[in-house]
Amino acid sequence: MRPILSYCIPVQDRADDLRLTLRTNLDQNRPFQTLVEFVVVSFDRDDELDRWMRESFAADIASGYLKPRRAGHLDPWHFGRAKNVFRDHLEGAIYSSLDADNFVSPHETRQILDLHAEHGGKMLIHHFSGHWGDGTCGRVTLPANLYRSVGYDERALPRQFDEIDLILSALRADPDLTYVSHLPGGALQKSKATAGFLHGEGMAVKNLVVDDLRATKPLNPRNKGYADDCGLLGAMQRFNRASSFAKNAGKADSKERYFAEAMQAVRDAIAAQGPAETLQCFFGEPGRPLPQLVDGKVPVFACVKDDTFVLEEWYRHYRGIGCGPFYIIDDHSAVPVAETLPYRDVLTLTPRVGHYRTCKSAWLMAAMKAVLPEGRWALTVDADEFVDVPPALGTTMADVTVAASAAGRSWLPGMLVDMLPAALELSSGPARASFLRAFDRHLLDGKGDSTAYRCNKSVRWAFGDRWRASYCIDARYRIAGTVDVLRKVPLVKYRQDIRIHHGFHDLGYSDQPNVQPDDWRGPLLLPMRHYKLVKLFDAEERRRMAEHAGLSFVHDRKTTANLRTLVAGDRSTAWEKLETLETVEYDPSLFSDPEFFHAVPGMSGGWGSFLRRGIRAMRGKDEARRTT
Incomplete structure (x- = not known):
């Protein structure tokens, strides 16, 4: 006879707690042993706990009342991953979480079975007593099929909010669930943040209040504000909560707000840990x-997902200008980066916390913290970005850092230059294997109505009144009307308080919250060949971009909208637009003059612009002298 109820107990390094609770739980619930199973999964490195259970409870194991299992050690311990392990082990129709220090009375078991008989697969019980920190909030009971399909979030930080996320996600998956609690509204209303989320989303939860029939409290209670008292636990709580709200929010504005909260919280989590722990x-x-x-x-340092066809050339380019080692976060590429770049100076790291949307910059900051000493220069770039060393600064990236240090800089600005193929290459479609040779030109055209562009908020934020420098080389705007900020911060001096922008468009330290548009006026500007449009003119890459554009947790709303626009329609219209615009062969020395755009056709600004250019050029010469 299959059991109805499965009590699931994950244990790691807490054998002493289980020795104090397991026998009591088994003995008190024997009247239901044909209806109930206790599944214990040990994550300990040794088998001592497993041997103790098999020696002490042989009859219960033989009958199926107790099921001891083993799983690999979790380092660090992670509640979500530990609790999801039971998907492969429980046999009951009901999943019920139980920590090693929890007791469960026969009255509770009877209550669960009765509620199941009444509500079937439409009930979820949260056994929270109403007192934070007393060890009861983690106990959740729900239909096993819903537990398997929804489960705990394994991309959350290791601790805090895991059970509330499970409850919210289950309620989203099945709005007809009855939420059973021991106080009106349960933890969903006890938590002000969660109550606010439900109200903002207009989520009506059917709540049934039942008596709390537990006979013995958990063994290891904590104080009410224990998470807030610990910087790391507090950061984990905020990140997991914001990530859960973003995942379960139905409104786009709300998602963006929660994404922002999650990104701030994950930075705090990095700051609260040492390099190895991070x-x-x-x-x-x-x-x-x-x-x-x-x-x-x-x-x-780079974050990569499915950029296989550019990686070899990307690696060779940076090796050629004196860069390395390479620390690459591989966001679960279809072809692992380790296979594409199997080199000794390349280390790939697979993220297990968060998603690209909330954690790209956090992954990079975590990797930096693990390997970089204070004050070490590093490059942060995407796989389709090739930073060049302007001839005026030297031949290697180390030469650039010498110039930057001499100028007293802690970072250097970069400018994306969208690379384009020659018109003759367009009709046949550029070959993927030769994209560096085929895409050797860029836009240099100031003609056309630039009113909307110069008034765009993102452009004004990025370049201020120097928007012309961006307009005359912004191929994506001229092809599809999308605005993707072309300013970048590719070269940074590492500090533990560094804050990297998700798209590398900004940078912050504790004493310098962000960078200003004026910083893109000097001679230390790094040109960055950008090969995103190679993907636009390749059918397979366009398909992949379209898939990413459909995932809310990959990019922010603006980038998602731009991607959808870029991949839509027939590319022949883009070719026709390009053929009407002025393009030139790429020359990195062009960008050594920060006022290069004044000589671009259509960018004439009269005598006022000419005089300003002369003044800025003189200032640039003074700064260049200081770097030599």
């Missing part, structure tokens, strides 16, 4: 030691 928390086991930093070389 690496362990955010990434899977690397599989080999971290590559050592090399004097005279600039390490590269």
Whole structure:
């Protein structure tokens, strides 16, 4: 006879707690042993706990009343991953979580079975007593099929809010569920943040209040504000809560707000941990030691997903200008980056916390914290971005850092230059294998109505009154009308208080919250060949971009809308537009003059612009002298 109710107990390094609770729980619930099973999964490194259970409860194991199981050690311990393990082990129609220090009375078991008989697969019980920190909030009971389909969020930070996220996600998956609690509204109303989320979403929850029939309290109660008293736990709580709200929100504005809260909280979580703990928390086991930093070389940090066809050329380019090692966060690419770049100076890290939308910058900051000392220069770039060293600054990226340090800079600005194919290459479609050779030109055209562009908020934020420098090279705007900010911050001096922008468009430190448009006026500007349009003219890459554009947790709303516009329709119209515009062969020295755009056709600004250009050029010469 299959059991109806499965009590599921994950244990790691808490054998003493289980020794105090398991026998009592088994003995008190024997009247229901044909209806109930206790499934214990040990994540301990040794088998001592498993042997104790098999020696002490042989008859219960033989009858199926107790089911001891083993699983790999979790380092660090993660509630969501631990509790999801039972999907493969429970046999009951009801999943009920039970911590190693929890007791469960026969009256509770009878109550659960009765509620199941009354509500069937339409009830979820939260066994929260109403007192935060007393060890009861983690106990949740719900239909096993819903537990399997929804489950705990394994991309959350290791602790806090896991059970509330499960409840909210289950209610979203099945709005007809009855939420059973021991106080009106349960934890969903006891938590002001969760109550506010439900109100904002207009989610009506059917709530049934029942008596709390537990006979013995959990063994290890904490104080009410224990999470807030610990910086790391508080950050985990805020990140997991905001991530859960973003995942379950139905309104686009609300999602964006929660995404922003999650990004701030995850930065706090990084700040609250040491380098080794940060690496362990955010990434899977690397599989080999971290590559050592090399004097005279600039390490590269990047986040990659399915950019296979550009990676080899990307790696060779940066190796050629004196960069390395390469620390690459591989966001679960279809072809693993480790297979594409199987080199000793390349380390791939697989993220196990968060998603690209909330954690791209956090993953990079976590990797930096794990390997970089204070004051070390590093490159942060995407896989389709090729930073060049302007001839005026030298030949290697180390030369650039010398100039930057001499100028007293802690970061350097970059300018994306969308690379284009020659018109003759367009009709046949550029070959993927030769994209560097085929895409060797860029837009340099100031003609056309620029009113909407110069008034765009993103452009004004990025470049201020120097918007012309962006307009005359912004191929994506001229092809599809999309505005993607072309300013970047590719070269940074690492500090533990660094805050990297999701798209590398901004940068902050605790004493410098962000950078200003005026910083893109100097001679230390780094041109960055950008090969995104290679993807636009390739059918397979356009399909992949379209898939990403359909996922709310990948990009923000603006980027998602731009991607959808870029991949829509027939590319022949884009080719026709390009053929009417002025393009030139790429030359990185062009951008050594920060006022290059004044000489561009259609960008004439009269004598006032000419005089301003002369004044800025003189200032630029003074700054250049200071760097030599």
